[in-house]
Amino acid sequence: MxxxxxxxxxxxxxxxxxIVSLLANNEVYTAELIDRLKKANLLVTDGTLYPLLNRLQKAGLLQYRWEESESGPPRKYYSLTEPGRKLLNELDSAWQDINESVKLIRSGTKKLTKVQTNE
Amino acid sequence: MxxxxxxxxxxxxxxxxxIVSLLANNEVYTAELIDRLKKANLLVTDGTLYPLLNRLQKAGLLQYRWEESESGPPRKYYSLTEPGRKLLNELDSAWQDINESVKLIRSGTKKLTKVQTNE
DNA sequence: GCCTAGTACCTTGCAGTGCAAGGTACTAGG
DNA sequence: CCTAGTACCTTGCACTGCAAGGTACTAGGC
Structure with a gap:
């Protein structure tokens, strides 16, 4: 494939x-995150998410708070720190830049693709 | 960082x-590719590009043709194969999907970010 | 013929990532 | 106790971008 x-x-x-975007406004724990990402058509497993969250937390970009649950073990609710917010802004810019680049490249392509695939 | x-x-x-997009309409060789990517603000080195092109070629997505140069060694001009064109379409869809997902997630974020960063 | 400079292609090794699989630990209910 | 459900975490694999270093062709000076 x-x-x-x-x-x-x-x-x-x-x-x-x-993920950083989703944490920007709410405290969220892992299963919730997976759920929200799924709603945006981004399928992720927890084996992907936990290392990622831990990494960001150790880098000082996230903070967490334990909260007990009524239906199982306690949950770790994550939220952004101030540096995390800064990262979000940087990533937002980067995202827009990449978007711009792709647009630029794609715009020069589509017209000719049509002609060529016509053959 | x-x-x-x-x-x-x-x-x-x-x-x-x-890269697949850029190859959709023209035969291009490596240095030219780097140049075009640079114009779209995507900086890439040839150490990145050669393995990538070789990989795509071995997968049957690209084909190439040697052409002699007047100022050095011969050049490898790449172009898309039919499966390569199919990949391009798939990637185009995937790109639009991701774009949609990010938009979805970001749209829910920005409003609240403003409020929160106000603190 | 030999050397240097310029161009083009390619390989190796490192660091970083997503993901499947498997593991630990808490709660609730029989 | 034992099972089921939930939540957190770790390990090992495959893959990638990239810096660094290498080979080979041409042209021009001597």
Whole structure:
């Protein structure tokens, strides 16, 4: 599966961007995050998420707070720190830049693609 | 540099997408590709590009043709194969999907971010 | 013929990531 | 106790971008 592999690569990095975005306004715990990402058509497993969250937390970008649950073990509610907010802004810019680049490249392509695939 | 690292991740996959896009209409050789990517603000080194092109070629997505140069060694001009064109379409869809997802997530974020950063 | 500079192609090794699989620990109910 | 459900975490694999270093062709000076 060539395409699938590339698409996985595409989603790299955005995942982090999306997560930081989702944490920008709410305290959220992992299962909730997975759920929200799924609603935006980004399928992620917890084996992906936990290392990512831990990494961001150790880097000082996230903070967490334990809260007990009535239906199981306690939950870790994450939220952004001030540096995390700064990162979010940087990623937002980067995202817009990349978007711009892709637009630029794609715009020069589409017209000619049509002609060529016509053959 | 946390942000820089993430941004590198972000560009993963897109690079492949951009390259396939650039090859959609023209035969291009490596140095030319680097140049065009640079014009779209995507800085890439040849150490990144050669393995990528070789990989795509071995997967049957690209084909190449040697052409002699007047100012040095011969050049390898790449172009898309039919499966490569198919990949381009798939990546295009994936790109739009991701774009949609990010929009969805970001739209829910921005409003509240403003309020919160106001603190 | 030999040397240097310029161009083009390619390989190796490192650091970083997503993900599947497997593991620990808490709660509730029989 | 034992099972089921939930939540958190770790390990190992495959893959990638990139810096650094290498090979090979041409042209021009001597």
């Amino acid at each position: 060539q395409a699938q592999n590339t698409i996985t690569q595409m989603r790299r990095g955005f995942l982090e961007f999306c | 946390q942000a820089q690292n993430t941004i590198t991740q972000m560009r993963r996959g897109f690079l492949e997408f951009c």
